[in-house]
Amino acid sequence: MSDRTARATKTRKRTRIQVVNEEKILEAALEVFARYGFKGAAVDQIAAAAGMSKPNLLYYFRSKKALYIAVLRRTLEMWLQPLEDIAAEGDPEAEIRDYIARKVAFSRSHAVESRLFAMEIIQGAPILKEVLETRLRELVEDKVRVIEAWVAAGKIAPVDPHHLIFTLWASTQHYADFDAQIRALLGAGAEDFYLSADDALSDLLLKGLLPRP
Amino acid sequence: MSDRTARATKTRKRTRIQVVNEEKILEAALEVFARYGFKGAAVDQIAAAAGMSKPNLLYYFRSKKALYIAVLRRTLEMWLQPLEDIAAEGDPEAEIRDYIARKVAFSRSHAVESRLFAMEIIQGAPILKEVLETRLRELVEDKVRVIEAWVAAGKIAPVDPHHLIFTLWASTQHYADFDAQIRALLGAGAEDFYLSADDALSDLLLKGLLPRP
DNA sequence: GTCTATAGAATGATAGAC
DNA sequence: GTCTATCATTCTATAGAC
Numbered sequence: 347m348s349d350r351t352a353r354a355t356k357t358r359k360r361t362r363i364q365v366v367n368e369e370k371i372l373e374a375a376l377e378v379f380a381r382y383g384f385k386g387a388a389v390d391q392i393a394a395a396a397g398m399s400k401p402n403l404l405y406y407f408r409s410k411k412a413l414y415i416a417v418l419r420r421t422l423e424m425w426l427q428p429l430e431d432i433a434a435e436g437d438p439e440a441e442i443r444d445y446i447a448r449k450v451a452f453s454r455s456h457a458v459e460s461r462l463f464a465m466e467i468i469q470g471a472p473i474l475k476e477v478l479e480t481r482l483r484e485l486v487e488d489k490v491r492v493i494e495a496w497v498a499a500g501k502i503a504p505v506d507p508h509h510l511i512f513t514l515w516a517s518t519q520h521y522a523d524f525d526a527q528i529r530a531l532l533g534a535g536a537e538d539f540y541l542s543a544d545d546a547l548s549d550l551l552l553k554g555l556l557p558r559p
Numbered sequence: 560m561s562d563r564t565a566r567a568t569k570t571r572k573r574t575r576i577q578v579v580n581e582e583k584i585l586e587a588a589l590e591v592f593a594r595y596g597f598k599g600a601a602v603d604q605i606a607a608a609a610g611m612s613k614p615n616l617l618y619y620f621r622s623k624k625a626l627y628i629a630v631l632r633r634t635l636e637m638w639l640q641p642l643e644d645i646a647a648e649g650d651p652e653a654e655i656r657d658y659i660a661r662k663v664a665f666s667r668s669h670a671v672e673s674r675l676f677a678m679e680i681i682q683g684a685p686i687l688k689e690v691l692e693t694r695l696r697e698l699v700e701d702k703v704r705v706i707e708a709w710v711a712a713g714k715i716a717p718v719d720p721h722h723l724i725f726t727l728w729a730s731t732q733h734y735a736d737f738d739a740q741i742r743a744l745l746g747a748g749a750e751d752f753y754l755s756a757d758d759a760l761s762d763l764l765l766k767g768l769l770p771r772p
Numbered sequence: 773g774t775c776t777a778t779a780g781a782a783t784g785a786t787a788g789a790c
Numbered sequence: 791g792t793c794t795a796t797c798a799t800t801c802t803a804t805a806g807a808c
Contacts, residue, residue, distance in 0.1 A: 363773080381682055386598030389802065402774055404803065439769060461681050464736070468674050468681075469594055471739040478743035486744055502768050508752065509759035510768070512741065513730045520729035523677070526684040528725065530691035531699055539721065546722035554767025555715050555723070556652060576791080602784065615792055617785065 368406055370396045375417045380462035383469060384414050418466060418473055421459045428452060429485060429511075434492040438501045442514075443548045449518035450544040460522035486511060517547055581619055583609045588630045593675035596682060597627050631679060631686055634672045641665060642698060642724075647705040651714045655727075656761045662731035663757040673735035699724060730760055 360368075374395035378387045389410050393403040407413035428448040432441055453460055466474050486508075493507035521528065521543055529536045573581075587608035591600045602623050606616040620626035641661040645654055666673055679687050699721075706720035734741065734756055742749045 367773090383596045383599045383678075385600075386596045388800080390800085399775065400802085401776085401804080405773065408803095410802065442768065464677070465596075465681055467737050467740045468678055469739075471743060475739070475743055478740055479746075482740075483744050500770060503762075503766060503770050505763055505768065506755065506759045508745070509756065510763065512733055512737075513760065513763060516729040516733035516737070517726045520725055524680050524725075524729070526688070527680045527691055527695075530684060530688055531696050532721070533692075542719065543722065546719045547726065549716075550718055550723065550726060550764065550767075552768045553716060554763075554769075554771075555655060555718065555765045556767075557713060557716050558767075558771065580791090601782080603782085612793065613784085614786080614794085618791065621785095623784065 364406070367396075367398070370398075371403055371406055371413065372417055372420065375413050376421070376458055376462060379414060379417055380458045380465055383465050384411075384472075387414075389413075415473055417462065421462050422474065422477065424452070424456060424459055425463055426482070426485065429489060432489055432492060434495065438496045439552060442552060443544075445514065446518060446548045446551070447544045449514065450521060450547065453518055453520075453522035454540060457522035457525055460519050461525075464519065464523045513551070517551070577619070580609075580611070583611075584616055584619055584626065585630055585633065588626050589634070589671055589675060592627060592630055593671045593678055596678050597623075597685075600627075602626075628686055630675065634675050635687065635690065637665070637669060637672055638676055639695070639698065642702060645702055645705060647708065651709045652765060655765060656757075658727065659731060659761045659764070660757045662727065663734060663760065666731055666733075666735035667753060670735035670738055673732050674738075677732065677736045726764070730764070 371392065375387075375392045378392045378395060381387075387410070389403060390400050392413070393400040396403060403413075407416060428445055431448065432445055463474075466472075471478055489511065490507040493502070493505070493510060496502045497504050497507075521540060528539070532539055584605065588600075588605045591605045591608060594600075600623075602616060603613050605626070606613045609616060616626075620629060641658055644661065645658055679685075684691060702724065703720040706715075706718070706723060709715045710717050710720075734753060741752070745752055
């Protein structure tokens with residue numbers, strides 16, 4: 347056990363209580379960072395939300411920044427998953443419908459994660475910049491080629507793959523990121539409205555606004 | 560001149576230097592608030608960006624919150640304009656194309672304003688909530704009726720007007736709000752890419768992804 | 773592992789000279 | 791109108807008792 351250090355981020359074997367506390371901290375940090383951004387969030391506030399004292403939180407994460415990075419890392423993995431699942435061999439219409447459904451579901455089940463991600467990007471992606479330029483870039487280029495192949499085969503209209511991907515991201519994440527605006531506009535009816543989002547979005551993006559013969 | 564008070568926000572007649580300084584402050588505050596949010600922004604930082612001392616800034620705006628509200632008020636007016644310009648009598652395709660063009664142009668010329676707006680909404684719209692629930696709500700309901708009329712007349716496909724409006728907002732604002740992500744993915748080519756955004760978006764949303772006969 | 777106490781820096785806002 | 795000086799908080803992070 348000589349390698350079990352006090353700092354959680356360097357620990358290889360962790361006790362049950364460590365795992366539980368780290369989980370509570372990450373959960374609380376997610377909410378606070380998503381609402382106030384890195385600078386605006388207070389460690390005290392996160393500690394209170396996690397039900398512990400500030401020094402105790404800093405026992406698990408050596409600094410506010412280390413905690414922020416840990417939260418972002420988890421969020422990024424979740425955020426990437428739906429895009430990775432797009433399959434080149436599949437039917438384009440089904441693949442797009444499934445992707446929209448996954449992203450809308452993510453916006454509903456992980457709205458806070460989506461907002462944290464948006465907050466980081468709006469702030470200029472100081473932490474995520476590097477991973478966006480490498481890992482996400484490769485992933486996007488891979489999917490761009492998939493879309494280009496679909497276009498070349500005449501399976502979908504000749505669209506710019508990047509614009510398509512950004513439109514898919516934007517339209518699906520809007521339900522999480524701009525939740526406060528949607529609720530202000532729809533009031534009590536917002537909950538039902540969310541349920542119709544993925545079909546409405548799929549139909550709009552696949553069939554278009556102009557009537558089809 | 561007895562009505563000329565020191566506080567800019569209560570002043571009716573303002574000297575030239577007041578107008579210039581207020582403008583410099585609002586411009587600087589816009590950038591800082593958009594990047595760090597209300598809590599994360601420091602008055603000192605805004606004052607430095609505006610080229611004056613912190614007490615001098617606070618001579619023009621009595622508090623950080625008053626300054627934030629002043630910046631948001633201006634931003635909201637700009638943000639609302641494109642939607643107000645949608646005309647019921649116009650041809651739906653032309654109206655939508657024009658709206659997308661106006662919004663994409665706004666995202667490019669006023670990217671910082673767009674990000675400030677997004678930041679405020681992500682943080683739960685503490686300041687804008689009331690105006691979203693009243694003025695924006697009425698404006699949106701008005702445009703919802705326009706879209707419903709277009710659908711009823713068979714001029715566009717039967718879409719849910721709210722989902723359409725949100726998709727238009729999301730897809731156009733994405734170019735401003737997620738600018739850091741787009742640049743990370745496209746690198747040097749981002750500038751040219753932006754120029755093709757409004758045509759690509761219009762075509763996608765109007766014609767749809769599935770090939771038309 | 774968790775706490776109280778506190779150091780040391782940053783922050784919002786004001787007082788008062790000029 | 792603009793400045794320096796300053797107050798009162800709040801903040802991140804650490805020290806050290808238990």
